[in-house]
Amino acid sequence: MAKQTSYTMRDVARLAGVSISTVSAVVNNKGIVGPELTAVVQKAIAAMHFSPHAGARGLRTGRTHMLGLVVQDITNPFFVEALRGVEDQAIEHGYEVLVCNSNDQSDLELRHLDALHTKRVDGILLAPTDSYAVRETLGRDRAPIVFIDCIPMKAKVNCVVTDNFDACYNGVRYLIELGHQRIAVICGRLTHSTSIDRVEGCRKAVQESNLVIREEHLRQGDSHIESGYRIGHSLLQSSDPPTAIFTLNNRMALGILRALTELKIPCPSRVSVMSFDDADWAEVVSPSLTTIAQPTYEMGTAAVDLLLRSIGPGPEQSELKPQQILLKSTLRIRGSTGPVSKS
Amino acid sequence: MAKQTSYTMRDVARLAGVSISTVSAVVNNKGIVGPELTAVVQKAIAAMHFSPHAGARGLRTGRTHMLGLVVQDITNPFFVEALRGVEDQAIEHGYEVLVCNSNDQSDLELRHLDALHTKRVDGILLAPTDSYAVRETLGRDRAPIVFIDCIPMKAKVNCVVTDNFDACYNGVRYLIELGHQRIAVICGRLTHSTSIDRVEGCRKAVQESNLVIREEHLRQGDSHIESGYRIGHSLLQSSDPPTAIFTLNNRMALGILRALTELKIPCPSRVSVMSFDDADWAEVVSPSLTTIAQPTYEMGTAAVDLLLRSIGPGPEQSELKPQQILLKSTLRIRGSTGPVSKS
DNA sequence: AACAGCTTTCGAAACGTTATGATGTCAACC
DNA sequence: GGTTGACATCATAACGTTTCGAAAGCTGTT
Structure with a gap:
């Protein structure tokens, strides 16, 4: 029995x-x-x-050996890869991970954060949907937080991010070297440091060559295929279409690719496509996709390391100064980018 | 301070x-x-x-309001989609989800299961890597388990799975109707009920038309792109290549597609490709991929419903009889399958 | 006036750990 | 032969909840 x-x-x-x-x-x-x-x-x-009984133990010791991970959108392979890094590193140190998907909803994000506090997780990894909303709860006597992927505006906090500025600067320089002058950029929400830095990087590269990103060539998408598709259509059918499109997220690139096939516009001979974030299908899609690959898994492990350090061995809230870890990305040149067509 | x-x-x-x-x-x-x-x-x-303090509360009440989810491979978008269903349904009922990735390693899976027990989760959702290993721990006085995606051999347990047999039967019938006679099947590990049922479904359809799946046309892969690529190469360069390839997992299909492009074999005019599991890129890849789409998100929600029912309201281990929930898949016909070429 | 039956509030005992200080034992030392 | 210290074991008090039964304050009935 x-x-x-x-x-x-x-x-x-x-x-x-x-x-x-x-x-x-x-x-x-x-x-x-x-x-x-x-x-x-x-x-x-x-x-x-x-x-x-971990609960009883936690009650006594004040440590739960659980970490909370809150991501904007678990559907995005980028976050899944980060999650893998987080989990592997966490169990390596005897921690479990409570995964929360805020689904791009800021209220859900806050609910998750509250729930994690109630569970008394020892630390939180947060890829914020809405960094403003989150900041309010930050001061309270809660578990230490490490931000990933995105630096909440101006706040002095622990975080692990890609060098977005640099990556985009290099990416756009590469496009310019191929002869592109009309470069379109499809970014994410501009409330995110991530998007802002990336766009800034693009701007810098362009300005250095005495070019500009035209107003109508800077579009904002929502990181899903559909939005890439829609924006792609609009961009490609405009009177003066760009010769290169740089998507700041790889699922939007899939949308662009679909728009290109549909409109029978050859890539890269007529339009080059480049995208942030690598993916396993990038190699296989046709044409294969030039990407800027972030060290996503490492982002996860680095974030856990940082978090564990700021949790410290005992219950004392060791007040280390906030660290910002910058990770380098690499440009993966593939088939979707090429020299600009002589028109 | x-x-x-x-x-x-x-x-x-x-x-x-x-x-x-x-x-x-x-x-x-x-x-x-x-x-x-x-x-x-x-x-x-x-x-x-x-x-x-959730820990203290759990100590007193015997309920932690946490569910454990253990998946073989979080890298697989299939499990991510299921995870979404699980999470949404869980928070809907006031539960959090502890996500564990066993990374296809049976020992890691057991470690996760132990950890979840220590955390005294109220229930466990398990997509087993190794159903044999797991069964041993099953009898112990642990949290109720619902299996997803895979029925552990012969055991009478709660589970939510696709009607794999049926789905494959229909898929292969469709291929046969297109005129294909030499159909290759690339399956996953045959220790899984999932793979076994799928292969059986294929066999049934083939036999009904007085055909067979040749020995050398039944291959076993590991669900990653590489293995699809490797097997694709070997299949396509054999003396008597199949006219249709049915992959029991969509990442392997990507590998096949790569092999096809590399070998300059036109699809579907020379070889048709069909795959289990839909994906957001299936539409965009070229040729677009014919797939059998599982209701993955619903699998997650249904599993949580079943689990919550078997947890019951109080601490009494309500002994309902084990249920097996079978979900229907749908065939999504796209560009990668076509009539067999007249050779 | 005494009592019964409500309703609202409270005190105290769990729940399963860990940590601290107390107790007991034994060997070695002067 | 007592004192010291080292070592191994134990009893007990937390930790922050929930829950159960008791107490206190009412209203209405006899």
């Missing part, structure tokens, strides 16, 4: 004929229990399939 | 000038506290940003 409830240390202690404290000491490898007693206790533990 | 630790009900009680039990009653909306006192307490709660 199935037991209603698991065994406790009390049960183990009784079976082993020792005190509860001794069991506890064995479970936690304190190394202060004699070898023969240790063996007896371990046998009892094994026999009962005892496993300590 | 930041507090070391959050406020407790004791603090709230003191501030509101009431007893702890009263605070508890208010927090839990027991509806037994007078209106004016309720207001006072709520004010105190708000003022202190009090949030109850």
Whole structure:
């Protein structure tokens, strides 16, 4: 018959004929229990399939060994890859990860943050949907936070991000070297530092060559295929279409590609396409997609490292100064970009 | 100065000038506290940003309001989509989800399962890597489990799966109707009920038309692009290549597509390609990919519903009989499949 | 006046751990 | 032979909730 409830240390202690404290000491490898007693206790533990109650332990120690990860959109492979990094690094250090998808809704994000606080996670990794909303809760005596992918405006906080400015600067320079002068940029929401920095990077490269990004060539999308498709159509059918399109997110690039096929515009001979974020299909899609690849997995692991450092070993809220870790991206040149067509 | 630790009900009680039990009653909306006192307490709660300590609560009530989700491979968009369903449905019912990626390693899977038990999650959703290994721990007095995507061999358990047999039967029938006679099938690991059922479905359709799947046309892959690519190469360069390739996983289809482009074999005019699992890129890739789409998100929500039902309202392990929920898939015909070439 | 039956509030005992200080044992030292 | 210290074990008090039964304050009935 199935037991209603698991065994406790009390049960183990009784079976082993020792005190509860001794069991506890064995479970936690304190190394202060004699070898023969240790063996007896371990046998009892094994026999009962005892496993300590993390809740009770957390109540006592103030540590839950759980980390919270809140992402804007788990549908985006970028965040999945980051999640992998986070999880691997977390379990490496004996932590579990509570994953929350805020689905691009700022209210849901706040609800998740509250829930994580209630669960008393030891730390939070946050790719914010709405950095303004989040900042308000920041001051409270909550778990330390590390931001990923995005720096909440002006705030001095721990974060791990790509060098977005640099990456875009280099990407656009590459396009310019191919001879492109009319470059369109499709960005994400401009409330995000991520988008802002990327656009700035593009601007810098363009300005250095005495070019500009025309007003009508800077578009804002929502990071889904559809929006790329829509914007692609509009861009390509305009009176003076760009010769290169730079998408700041790879799913939008898929939309562009679809628009191109539909309109029978050859790529890259007529229009080049380049995209932020690599993907496993980038190589396979036709034409294969030139991308700027972020070290996404490493972003996850680095964020956990930083977080764990700021959690510290004991319950003391060690006040280290906030760190911003900048990761380098790499340009992966493939088939979708080429020299500008002589028209 | 930041507090070391959050406020407790004791603090709230003191501030509101009431007893702890009263605070508890208010927090839990027991509806037994007078209106004016309720207001006072709520004010105190708000003022202190009090949030109850879930660990302590769980210790007392035996419920943690956490669900564990263990998947083989979070890299696979299929599981991400299921995860979305799980999460949405979970928070809908006031649960959080602890996500674990077992990375196709059975030992890691068991470690996750142990960790979840230690955390005393109220229930577990499991897409098993190794259903044999898992079954051993099953009997113990642990949280109820619902399997997703895969039925652990012969065991009578709760699960939510696609009607894999049926889906493949229909898919292959469609290929046969197009005139294909030499159909290759690339399956996943045959220790999985999923793979087995799918292959059986293919076999049935083929046999009904007095055809066979040749030995050398039934290959086993590992669900990653590379393996599709490798197998594709080998299949296409064999002396008597198939006219249609059916991949039981969509990333392998990407590999096939790459092999086709590389070998300059036109699709679908020379070889048709069909794949299990839909993807957002399926429409965009060229040729667009014919797929069998599983209702993945619904698989997640249905699994949570089933799990929550078997958790029941109280701590009593309600012994409902195990249910197997079968979901229907749909065939999405696109550009990668066509009539067999007259050779 | 005494009591019964409500309703509202409270006190105290769990829940399963860990940590601290106390107790007991034994060997070694003067 | 006592004192010291080192070591191994234990009893007990937290940790922050929920829950149960008791207490207190009413209203209405006998």
